[in-house]
Amino acid sequence: MNCVKIRPCELKGSIKVPSSKSLGHRAIICASLSEKESIIENVNYSKDIKATCSGMSKLGALIIEVDNSTLKIKRQKVVNNEKVFVDCNESGSTVRFLIPISLIEKKNAVFTGQGKLAYRPLDSYFNIFDEKEIKYSHPEGKVLPLEIDGKLSAGIFKLPGNISSQFISGLMFSLPFLDGDSVINITNDLESVGYVDMTIDMLSRFGVKIENNDYKNFHIKGNQKCRGINYKVEGDFSQAAFWLTAGILNGDIKCEDLNSDSLQGDKAIVDILKKMGGRLDERNFTAKKSETHGIVIDASQCPDLVPILSVIGALSLGTTKIINAARLRIKESDRLKAMTTELNKLGADIIELQDGLVINGKRELKGGEVESWNDHRIAMALAVAALKCEGSVTIRGSECVAKSYPQFWSDFKKLGGDIDEWSLGE
Template identity: 65%
Template sequence: MKCVKINPKKLEGSIKIPSSKSLCHRAIICAALSEGESTIENINYSKDIEATLKCMENLGAAASAFNNNETIKLKKGTVAKGEKSLDCFESGSTLRFLIPVALLCGEKVIFSGRGKLPKRPLDPYFNIFDEQNIKYSHPKDEFLPLVACGDLKAGNFELKGNISSQFISGLMFALPLLKGDSTIKITTPLESIGYVDMTLDMLNKFGINIENNNYELFKIKGNQKYKAQDCRVEGDFSQAAFWMVAGILNGDIKCLDLNHKSLQGDKAVVGFIEKMGGNIDTENFIVKTSKTKGTVIDGSQCPDIIPVLTVLAALSEGTTEIINAERLRIKESDRLKAMTTELNKIGADIIEKEAGLIIHGKESLNGGTVQSWNDHRIAMALAVAALKCKEPLIIEGSECVSKSYPHFFEDFKKLGGDVDEWCMGE
């Protein structure tokens, strides 16, 4: 296990934001399903992205990496006959995106994973399997390893809007390649619309058209073909959120490589910071130390930025309420419980509710020792909290940042952060 010790110190400078993990997943899948060769530039090569890339290679795609893995060339290959094993590591996106895609190969597929991934629900797909007589099995108390065998068939699919949008995106990747036409009906108001928008936009870039009727019904023509496309992945607002909040709390930071017109749902972090009174230049994404005040934060459309916004709220004047955030309980950790537990350890005043948090802000935190819960976003959020601690903060299990942002602590140091790292052994 690795640990980091962060001594409170102002951060200052410019930082290149890693490419969007969400868009990298989508670009790799689309390119791997395309006729011809695609080039994807500005890849943030994390464990999650490696999982998606290796799974697509196991499904027949040909891939080669250049420029320290920041550029990948991909093309559709021939799917070899026989059983397929897809290791999704700890990536929920990889697993949920690729279950429908893998069922296109007509072979037995075994999906595996680790960490909390085997416990993350897959019921929407199991309901489809039951309806279409697709054979599947998994352990009694977990969902992985999942063994599935059968052909996904075109049809009319119904999904609730408050489940993970990853299930909707997964179907969108696969259904256009089937012989018949399909529909996806959303039976309750759709959450995480931004993630669905990113999927639709990426599909469109690769020649796939899906008709969107007010996010209530998606009409998908069959017999479509993915067309090779060269693209560059833009910076990730969910990762920029850490530096934006860091700048507000104790720094002057400019975030580079962000797209003003981005469809990323996590771009909402900019609006929340403005709403709380933070000093942020929305043209150049420059943030400066500010005194912020409490507000209401709706987590339904942007769950990934809630951990770091919890840190900002814990250090803002007044009370902040986070609502509609129940899905944070089924991420890499129970993020509502994790943030409440760890921040309260170091002096915060947070009350955990079933679907959110009530946070009474303080001027500073105490410091001490906290745990990452083996969750990359918890570890990075706690690192940001260290900037307003009276004493050093030690984060145990800091290696989990490799899931999405392997060089996070290197970037922390580049901005002037005082970080010591060490290994405690197994």
């Protein structure tokens, strides 16, 4: 286990935001489904992205690392009836995207994973497997290892919109390549719309069309093909959220490589911070130290922002309410409980609700020792909270940031962070 100790300080300067993990997954998958070569640039080799590369390689893609941020990718015509083993590590996107892809052609595949991923729900797929008579098995009380044997057939698919958009995206990556047309019907209001938009847009870039009928159903023609393209992955608003919040709390930070026209749902961080009173220039994504106030935040379309939003709420005047966030309980950790527990250790005043948080803001927290819950977004959010504490903050399990942002601690130092790192061993 690694630890970091952060002393209160100001962060100032410019930071090159890592490329979008969400778009990276999608670009790598689409390129892997094309028989023509694609070049994907500005790839951030986080653990999650590595898991998707490894998984798509097992499912028939040829992926070559050109340099430390560029991939050459194409589909190989492989005839192999052996059982395929796909290690998804701790990546929910990888397991939920790749399961349907493994069923485009009849295949016997075993999906494995680490940590909490083995318990994150896959019922939406299990229901489809039952309907389509696809054989599957998994241990009692866990969803991984999951063994699947069968082939997906075109047709009508029903999915809830309030569980995870990853199931919808997973089907979108597979249904266009089946014989026959398909429809995905959404049985209730769709949350995380931005992630579905990103999937449809990425597939379109690669020549695959999906008809969106007001997010209530999606019509998908079969027998489509991906074409090879050159694509540069844009900066990640999910990661920029930490630096923009840090700039507003105690600094002056410019985030580079962001796309002002991005479809990323977490671009919502810009509007949310501005509504709270943050001084944020949308032209160049510069955030400056500001007095902020509490507001009501609907997290249904941007659940990954909740950890850092709970930090800005804890350090804003008045009360911040985060609502429609129940899905945070089935992420890498129970993020509602994690942020309540750890920020309250630092002196915050947070009440945990079943589907959200009520945060009574303070001008400053006190500091102390906290746990990362082996969750990258919890660790990074707590690091930002440390900027506005009276004393130092020690974060245990700091190595978990490698899941999405391996260089986070070095970037923290580049901006002037006063930080010590050490290992406690296994």
